[in-house]
Amino acid sequence: MSHKPMNDASKPLVEVNNLGFSRGKHVIYEDVSLSIPRGKVTAIMGPSGIGKTTLLKLIGGQLVPDAGWVKVDGVNVHQCNRTELYALRKRMSMLFQSGALFTDMNVFDNVAFALREHSGLPEPIIKRIVLMKLEAVGLRGAAQMMPSELSGGMQRRAALARAIALEPELVLYDEPFAGQDPISMGVLVKLIRDLSDALNLTSVVVSHDVQEVLGIADYVYVLADKRVIAHGTPAELRLADNPKLKQFIGGEPDGPVPFHFPAQDYQKEMLGERD
Amino acid sequence: MSVTDSIASIGRSAIATVTGLGRAGLMLWGAIAKVPNVAKGTPLLIKQLYVIGVQSMVIILVSGLFIGMVLALQGYNILVGFGTEDSLGPMVALSLLRELGPVVTALLFAGRAGSALTAEIGLMKSTEQLSSLEMMAIDPLRQIIAPRFWAGVISLPLLALMFTAIGIYGGHIVGVEWKGIDSGSFWSILQASVEWRQDIVNCLIKSVVFAIVVTWIALYRGYHVIPNPEGISRATTQTVVQSSLAVLALDFLLTAMMFGR
Amino acid sequence: MLTRKIELLVGVFILSGLAAFLILVFNVANVDVKPGQSHYTLYAKFTNVGGLKVRSPVKVGGVVVGRVTRISLDPTELVAVVELAMDKQYDQFPETSSLSILTSGLLGEQFLGLTPGFVLDDIGMLADGDRIDDTHSALVLEDLIGQFLYSVQSKDN
Numbered sequence: 001m002s003h004k005p006m007n008d009a010s011k012p013l014v015e016v017n018n019l020g021f022s023r024g025k026h027v028i029y030e031d032v033s034l035s036i037p038r039g040k041v042t043a044i045m046g047p048s049g050i051g052k053t054t055l056l057k058l059i060g061g062q063l064v065p066d067a068g069w070v071k072v073d074g075v076n077v078h079q080c081n082r083t084e085l086y087a088l089r090k091r092m093s094m095l096f097q098s099g100a101l102f103t104d105m106n107v108f109d110n111v112a113f114a115l116r117e118h119s120g121l122p123e124p125i126i127k128r129i130v131l132m133k134l135e136a137v138g139l140r141g142a143a144q145m146m147p148s149e150l151s152g153g154m155q156r157r158a159a160l161a162r163a164i165a166l167e168p169e170l171v172l173y174d175e176p177f178a179g180q181d182p183i184s185m186g187v188l189v190k191l192i193r194d195l196s197d198a199l200n201l202t203s204v205v206v207s208h209d210v211q212e213v214l215g216i217a218d219y220v221y222v223l224a225d226k227r228v229i230a231h232g233t234p235a236e237l238r239l240a241d242n243p244k245l246k247q248f249i250g251g252e253p254d255g256p257v258p259f260h261f262p263a264q265d266y267q268k269e270m271l272g273e274r275d
Numbered sequence: 276m277s278v279t280d281s282i283a284s285i286g287r288s289a290i291a292t293v294t295g296l297g298r299a300g301l302m303l304w305g306a307i308a309k310v311p312n313v314a315k316g317t318p319l320l321i322k323q324l325y326v327i328g329v330q331s332m333v334i335i336l337v338s339g340l341f342i343g344m345v346l347a348l349q350g351y352n353i354l355v356g357f358g359t360e361d362s363l364g365p366m367v368a369l370s371l372l373r374e375l376g377p378v379v380t381a382l383l384f385a386g387r388a389g390s391a392l393t394a395e396i397g398l399m400k401s402t403e404q405l406s407s408l409e410m411m412a413i414d415p416l417r418q419i420i421a422p423r424f425w426a427g428v429i430s431l432p433l434l435a436l437m438f439t440a441i442g443i444y445g446g447h448i449v450g451v452e453w454k455g456i457d458s459g460s461f462w463s464i465l466q467a468s469v470e471w472r473q474d475i476v477n478c479l480i481k482s483v484v485f486a487i488v489v490t491w492i493a494l495y496r497g498y499h500v501i502p503n504p505e506g507i508s509r510a511t512t513q514t515v516v517q518s519s520l521a522v523l524a525l526d527f528l529l530t531a532m533m534f535g536r
Numbered sequence: 537m538l539t540r541k542i543e544l545l546v547g548v549f550i551l552s553g554l555a556a557f558l559i560l561v562f563n564v565a566n567v568d569v570k571p572g573q574s575h576y577t578l579y580a581k582f583t584n585v586g587g588l589k590v591r592s593p594v595k596v597g598g599v600v601v602g603r604v605t606r607i608s609l610d611p612t613e614l615v616a617v618v619e620l621a622m623d624k625q626y627d628q629f630p631e632t633s634s635l636s637i638l639t640s641g642l643l644g645e646q647f648l649g650l651t652p653g654f655v656l657d658d659i660g661m662l663a664d665g666d667r668i669d670d671t672h673s674a675l676v677l678e679d680l681i682g683q684f685l686y687s688v689q690s691k692d693n
Contacts, residue, residue: 060410086412093410100407103398114411117315166411325542329549361640368564433553440556443564463600464645466566467591475560 013038013073013170013202014059020067021051021058028054030226031068036170041196041203043213046223047248052206053097055223056172059204060094061085072170090118092170097178099159101147107134108143111162118166133161137191153184157191164195170202171195177209185209189216210249214238222248299495306420306494319422327388327423328430332437334387335380339438342379343445346370350446351454360456364465367446372474373534376439378526381485384431385518389493392423393514396497397507405498420494427490428483435482477533484525489518575602575621576664580635580648585616586674587646588637594620594648601626601650620648622662629662630655636672646674 014036021029028051036042046052057063059070061077070077072088080088093114101110111130115121121129134140137157147155156176163171176192177185193216196203207213213220214234222230222237222245230237230245237249246252347367354360396419399405408415443465450456469475496510496517582588585607594602602622610617632653639646653659653670662668 057406062406062409086414089410089412094407096403096407098402100403102404102407103402114413117411117413321543321546324546324549329542329545332549332552362645372560372564430549433550433556436553436556436560440559440564443560462563463593465564467593467645469565470591471561471565475565478560 011038011074012036014204015071016055016059016068017071018068019055019058019065019070021054021063021065023054027226029065032223032227033068034221034228034231036202036204037219038169038202039196039200040218041193041205041216043205043207043217043220044223045206045208045210045213045220045248048208050223050226052208052223053174056094056174056204056206059172060089060092090166091168092172093163093166093168094172095156095159095163095174095176097175099147099152099155101155101159101162103147106144106146107139107150107158107161110147110158111165114162114166129165130161133165134158136164136195137161138187151184153180153187156180156184156188160188160191160195164199164201167199168201170204173203173205173207175207176205177207177212185212192216210251214249224248298499299491302416302420302495302498303424303491305414305416306424309417311417311421316422319418320425323422323426324430327392327426328433331384331387331430331434334383335434335438336441338379338383339376339441340445342375342438343367343371343442344449346375346442347446347449347454351450351456360450360454361460361464363446363450363454363456364461365468367450368443368465368469369474371439371442371446372469372478374526374530376442376478377435377481377485378522380435380438380482381431381489381522382519384427384434384486385489385493385515385522388427388430389489389514389518390511392427392490392493393497393500393511394507396420396423396494397500397502397510400498400500401502401504401507420498424490424494427493428486431486431489432479432482435478435485439478473533477529480533481526481529484529485522488521488525492518492521574624576624576627577605578602578620578622578662578664578666578668580618580620580668580671581610581613582616582618582637582671582673584637584673584676585618586637586676587639588618588648588674589646592645592647594622594635594650596626596629596650596652604648618648627661627663629653630659631662631666632659632670633662633668634670634672635668637674639675 012035014034016032016034016036019029019032020027032055034042034044044052044055054063058065059072059077061070061080064078069079072092075084075088077085077088101107102113105113108130111133112126115126115129119126131140131143134143137160139154139158139161142150142154142158147158150158160176173192176188180188189212192203192205195201205213205217214237217234220231220234220237221228224244230240230242232240237245240246347363350363350366351360354363354366396405399419405415405419408418447458447461451458451461493514496514500506500510588604588607590604590607592604593600594604602620604618605621606619608617608619609615629650630653634651634653636649636651637646638649
């Protein structure tokens with residue numbers, strides 16, 4: 001492999017450059033560029049259905065872009081061969097929207113899974129690591145439960161424990177707050193921030209929950225209309241006068257960002273009624 | 276216009292078919308081409324043998340017993356008209372070994388294990404468990420697909436053998452215990468007409484071929500499912516329909532090759 | 537991750553599969569494990585073997601004492617040569633014994649009936665590689681009907 005882990009804190013961990021991606025005839029991204037700094041929580045926000053999950057899958061190398069490139073720690077994700085890609089993926093992990101816990105294993109085995117596959121550590125040590133991770137998300141007591149016995153929020157916390165089991169450098173969170181009640185949302189917000197600080201993780205949070213994200217993010221990118229429409233610290237974004245951004249952050253139903261895709265006429269009709 | 280349209284639609288479906296075959300081939304190749312990791316693979320294989328093999332045993336044994344009994348009863352009623360009810364043994368044994376054993380087992384297997392495989396893998400895909408494995412740098416083809424494939428290929432021939440053996444026993448129950456054919460002549464005529472190479476080896480060849488096809492279709496349908504509930508239910512149905520048709524068509528082909536000369 | 541119960545059941549599954557295989561091989565196809573060991577070979581020539589097949593039984597008074605192992609054509613005499621594998625425990629057949637092709641029932645399987653001959657001082661017992669000269673070929677139904685019709689016709693005349 002052509003790269004060495006560089007601990008140059010000034011260099012971004014993930015660089016996305018002029019990314020273009022489309023699914024069939026439906027263009028999702030045109031010319032998206034991002035840079036994700038090390039050890040920070042970077043949020044990617046945008047309305048539903050603009051393919052924020054797709055962006056994470058592009059970073060993880062599960063999808064291949066039509067144009068542009070993605071570099072993680074200086075390595076072009078889409079020019080790696082399988083071995084290099086897998087080596088890279090061992091340094092990152094992803095928290096899926098549904099949690100994606102393995103349904104045929106209990107919580108303990110779920111968290112232990114990647115450790116058993118990759119670490120080669122003896123079982124007693126794995127057990128300790130797993131219990132530590134579960135303790136960190138407050139689910140040590142649920143270690144022997146099956147995923148189906150957990151609530152949605154607990155599933156996501158268990159998945160979070162699994163995502164940090166191998167102590168990755170980069171954690172990608174796909175809609176971690178979607179569909180959570182206020183208490184579990186608060187727990188998750190606190191967990192993401194705390195874990196990020198404690199383990200010096202680089203976190204990428206994809207979400208459309210504006211207030212939660214602005215609360216924990218160090219830096220925010222806002223995607224709309226197939227491109228980045230704004231970026232900056234949460235404080236900067238709150239003060240920005242870009243109308244699209246104001247609409248999004250303020251959660252106003254009417255504005256320049258088309259929330260409904262792609263039926264323009266229908267949308268105008270709907271907005272017209274609300275006026 | 277309409278002519279070019281219909282030609283284009285033929286072309287389109289041909290391309291789709293070839294693409295599907297190619298994808299299915301790539302999936303299987305990716306799953307079984309690499310050298311398996313014995314230490315990690317064996318527990319996975321055993322678990323799948325349990326799910327695919329052991330859990331299909333009851334339906335296979337019960338169906339085998341009843342099919343053997345029905346075959347014997349019907350056969351007896353016909354043969355007794357010619358006064359050749361002694362030939363009941365070979366009739367039951369050869370029907371089971373050459374056709375019903377491999378074919379009915381494969382059809383039952385497609386319904387019991389094949390559909391379950393498709394649904395399970397489809398669900399894994401739609402709940403992003405497969406993506407999650409990918410992101411953990413674990414190849415889902417090796418972790419999920421390969422053990423299930425091998426478990427299917429091992430289980431189905433064993434199930435077909437059990438089906439056939441218990442079916443012959445069912446024929447014995449009806450023919451000897453109920454209809455009063457002499458037990459000795461039942462077995463001796465049966466033994467005289469069943470041949471190791473011609474019948475038992477061919478039975479095994481058939482069931483191995485069916486096992487590969489049924490398991491492959493089930494895995495492919497699950498792996499390339501449209502990840503929503505409707506997609507999963509459709510894929511499950513497709514698994515049963517396609518693998519049943521494939522089994523019956525292949526059975527004719529294999530029979531023609533084995534017994535057709 | 538694997539419970540003992542699952543391992544046990546999988547073991548039972550594999551063993552029952554193998555048991556079914558062994559039943560089919562040894563009980564249904566009746567394959568002999570050690571051919572040649574407990575058998576001695578006899579030859580016999582027939583002008584017509586009818587429906588006799590490899591593995592057809594050789595019976596003495598209804599008791600199976602051997603099986604047909606090969607049926608071929610003698611290239612010079614152009615008659616069928618049948619090779620028999622006789623059970624070693626039945627080796628007391630005199631050389632004057634005769635073989636005939638018989639049918640079990642009207643339409644049943646054909647088998648070889650061995651009729652033991654008389655025993656005299658100068659007559660030995662059949663041993664490995666010997667040939668039985670006194671053979672009666674299969675009755676062919678068409679020939680029988682033909683003969684019957686012929687005899688009916690000649691009676692009419």
